[in-house]
Amino acid sequence: xxxxxxxxxxxxxxxxxxxxxxxxxxxxxxxxxxxxxxxxxxxxxxxxxxxxxxxxxxxxxxxxxxxxxxxxxxxxxxxxxxxxxxxxxxxxxxxxxxxxxxxxxxxxxxxxxxxxxxxxxxxxxxxxxxxxxxxxxxxxxxxxxxxxxxxxxxxxxxxxxxxxxxxxxxxxxxxxxxxxxxxxxxxxxxxxxxxxxxxxxxxxxxxxxxxxxxxxxxxxxxxxxxxxxxxxxxxxxxxxxxxxxxxxxxxxxxxxxxxxxxxxxxxxxxxxxxxxxxxxxxxxxxxxxxxxxxxxxxxxxxxxxxxxxxxxxxxxxxxxxxxxxxxxxxxxxxxxxxxxxxxxxx
Numbered sequence: 001x002x003x004x005x006x007x008x009x010x011x012x013x014x015x016x017x018x019x020x021x022x023x024x025x026x027x028x029x030x031x032x033x034x035x036x037x038x039x040x041x042x043x044x045x046x047x048x049x050x051x052x053x054x055x056x057x058x059x060x061x062x063x064x065x066x067x068x069x070x071x072x073x074x075x076x077x078x079x080x081x082x083x084x085x086x087x088x089x090x091x092x093x094x095x096x097x098x099x100x101x102x103x104x105x106x107x108x109x110x111x112x113x114x115x116x117x118x119x120x121x122x123x124x125x126x127x128x129x130x131x132x133x134x135x136x137x138x139x140x141x142x143x144x145x146x147x148x149x150x151x152x153x154x155x156x157x158x159x160x161x162x163x164x165x166x167x168x169x170x171x172x173x174x175x176x177x178x179x180x181x182x183x184x185x186x187x188x189x190x191x192x193x194x195x196x197x198x199x200x201x202x203x204x205x206x207x208x209x210x211x212x213x214x215x216x217x218x219x220x221x222x223x224x225x226x227x228x229x230x231x232x233x234x235x236x237x238x239x240x241x242x243x244x245x246x247x248x249x250x251x252x253x254x255x256x257x258x259x260x261x262x263x264x265x266x267x268x269x270x271x272x273x274x275x276x277x278x279x280x281x282x283x284x285x286x287x288x289x290x291x292x293x294x295x296x297x298x299x300x301x302x303x304x305x306x307x308x309x310x311x312x313x314x315x316x317x318x319x320x321x322x323x324x325x326x327x328x329x330x331x332x333x334x335x336x337x338x339x340x341x342x343x344x345x346x
Contacts, residue, residue, distance in 0.1 A: 160217060
């Protein structure tokens with residue numbers, strides 16, 4: 001990767017890494033498949049391993065359909081159980097999520113882990129005020145009066161910098177702008193003081209100026225509250241802005257993972273390299289063409305033989321189409337799945 005393609009991206013990268021310790025979130029060999037009514041089966045996540053330390057921010061990046069949001073929602077078991085197969089292990093704070101009883105899972109959601117959804121207008125209930133929805137969440141998990149719950153909702157609105165917070169508490173979701181709704185969604189996610197925050201592309205539907213404001217707010221809240229965060233995005237710039245580590249997903253697998261600076265400055269997987277080259281950067285000249293990734297992601301309803309990126313990879317070798325690459329451990333807690341690494345090629 002040339003310096004000109006990475007300097008602008010790395011301008012805001014967080015280079016300080018948390019000390020290695022027992023992970024707060026430990027995902028092992030997670031597999032998630034969906035059954036449809038037409039006897040079709042989609043293997044959306046295929047053997048994901050991921051750790052998140054206390055106070056750490058990990059960004060999941062990749063194209064649409066790579067399994068990012070499926071992985072994120074699996075941590076809260078939000079998929080419809082009747083048509084979903086899940087196996088492996090998801091441990092959060094020492095608790096195994098995949099075997100939780102319904103009552104325990106209901107307490108876990110909101111109290112230990114909570115989510116910021118991509119589109120708050122769909123996530124928030126349109127027939128209740130935003131303040132009532134936050135107060136209801138607090139009352140569900142804590143033995144406090146409604147007055148105390150509303151007082152905390154007001155404090156949360158102030159914390160996420162919603163202007164005129166007393167008036168906004170009485171507003172319905174459709175009466176707020178997109179940026180204000182997203183701030184209200186963040187306040188709702190933080191209502192019961194969770195330890196783990198799951199953010200599912202929280203800036204996608206916002207304009208550029210509001211995106212920056214929300215990213216800065218999330219970074220500040222994470223540092224102030226000591227949250228562990230899993231941040232899903234397709235925007236590498238957003239990932240660099242908030243994350244300590246980046247995990248790159250493709251076809252339901254993590255193909256590369258490591259500290260932000262290592263992944264951005266020295267990407268090892270051809271897919272990561274292609275993602276970086278396909279992004280506009282500060283040293284591009286007017287009229288320069290972006291380098292695109294040929295082809296399309298694989299159909300996950302069909303069996304995949306070999307490396308799933310091989311049909312689109314300019315470095316593909318015969319072995320790539322017949323065998324699945326194993327994971328190679330690299331210096332500095334960096335890892336990637338590519339035969340170029342296992343064969344010793346650089």
